[in-house]
Amino acid sequence: MHPAQAPRDPDSVRIVFQAMASPCEIVLSKDPSVDLQSAARQAIAEVQRIETRYSRYRSDSVVARINAAAGGAAVHCDDETWSLLEFAQALYQSSDGLFDISSGVLRTVWDFKAAQVPSAAALQAVRPLVGWPLVERHNNTVRLPQAGMQIDFGGFGKEYAADRAGAVLEKNGLRHGYVNLGGDIRVIGPRPDGRPWTFGIQDPRDPAKLVASIPLRSGGLATSGDYVRYFEADGKRYCHVLHPHTAMPVTYWRSVSVMAPFAVVAGNCATIAMLKEENGLEFLKKTGMGFLAVNPTGEVFTSTQPPMQ
């Protein structure tokens, strides 16, 4: 999830910050005609704005308002929230119902800190609360029909923030650099001499090792894996990617990295591949995106076409 950074480069500046519970960085090639610090500050402010607006943990966030009204009245949403909900709909459709932004409620029974497999009864109780098609949306209003239902944009919030922060940098006239929010990366453009930025993909079983280095000149890169948040019980690994239908953690891929024109698309393709388990490889090939996936035995699969460079 946290690709190691390429060796430091004297021609660029790196601004490190913490957001969305992740270590983050903005790397920009030096450009005397642009105030890099100011541009980076604006990009960070945009990340913070999205975090504040869509955090599940703040009662004043849009998401908390929608969730608090579950089982009750429809909630009006602004255009940005509405477009995120429309995007969630598109993802649900292109993933055969696997990418479901109402599945976050499963975390109420899966406690990764306590490292305990929930009881069958607990899983049974929470499963009816998952179901994106039940969510009523029309005319910029959204309503969760059952009390206890929840939605969250955690599935693509960080990637969306990386894309938006990238757009802020571009608006400030920057063309060379990237935004990395805890491994969700948006490259705004290559180094000034045209060389790509290089991102290391961590070995999912050895944090000190890389399985690959991915060069990227533009677009997004995101990784989903079973090694970020997980626990083991009775010799079995339970990771944080939960299947919306079974309410159980997915089991197949150790990690999936995807390159796409936007970080949001890269992140969704990686997550959907994780959710598709054995069928994930077929899905990744169909997307036409560049990818790198590590299967349960540590074997690495990549797109046959070189990633879009």
Add this chain to the structure above:
Amino acid sequence: MKQKTKSARHRSQGIAPSAPLGLGMVLAALALPLGNLAQAQAQPEYAQIGFKYLGYQDSQPGQERIKVTAPAFSLMTPVGRQWSVAGNVVVDSISGASPAYHTQALTPMVDERRAIDIALTRYFEEGTISLGGYFSQEADYVSRGITLGGTYSTEDKNTTWNAGLNLSHDSINPSNRITADETKDTQEISLGVTQVLTQRDIMQAIAGFSHGVGYYSDPYKIFDKRPGQRDHSTFLLRWNHHIDATGGTSRLSYRYYKDSFDILAHTLTAEYVQPLPDGWTLTPQMRLYSQSAARFYVDFNPDWAPFPANPPPGAQHYSEDQRLSAYGARSVGIKVAKQLGEGWQVDLKYDSYTQKAEYKFGGGGSPYLDPLTMVTYQVGVSKRF
């Protein structure tokens, strides 16, 4: 943005079946506001109209005093991408009786107040500027004023500065013809800062200064002659804290007030907003208030009863108005709000207030005054578009 969403959906439905699956997702992502970085200052994204009905009854032991009913309409609407207009209209019907001195000699009264205000706000990337005006009219009192306000936020939006200016001009023509064509002119400025401290904490500090010249006496009271100038300073500190465990928010505030009549007042307010399932919100509220007496307040003197105590010989200013005495007050209230479908919200508010000399912080309340109790209820309904 809405139109863009629709057109992108069209396009994604029109993809040839042989096209890579990822293309559909890219097109869906294009409908996200990834490139469009519109102004970040939150211009209202919807219009809202509201109706509130306020009822109010105050009483002292054995006697009801003033009763007020006040229906109010409000409207707020965005105009274009950068402007909004907000306005309120209220009609207060006041009836009952008001004491002529201290808590004695309740004198019947009836009045009606009509008030209207309007404000225009322009939204910028770093802040807002608003300009407003108001007008209110009673049979014996007309008030008009203009307000100018501005906010400025830092790039990270964690700090917002605000400043306000308020000028008013009032005309007073008491129905008992004790005086005529009196005026009161007030200038008020305020400066404040709102700071986001953590993800869960927001603090706000506001300092205000007001300077007023004109007729401050109460023409309906016996022995009431107040200075022709009143200046006051206020300082307000507020802290809102989000509690993860309950999903609720606590709001605590302290207000300091000092004026040139030598009234020093403290207000402590605590409320807690608890969102509940099905669109309900419950907000219990508590307030403690304490003030010292005005320098020229004349205490009730039982030796004079049943007549009002005479002001001290040679006194230039004097008043026997209970509102200028030393007292404290406690109030508890609750607000219940429920969101209904289609942008409708209804709320119900109830507040019970008791004012007593003994409630003054540190003792020393003005003696021999009857306590005052007040019950306020409000029903509101609003709709967003």
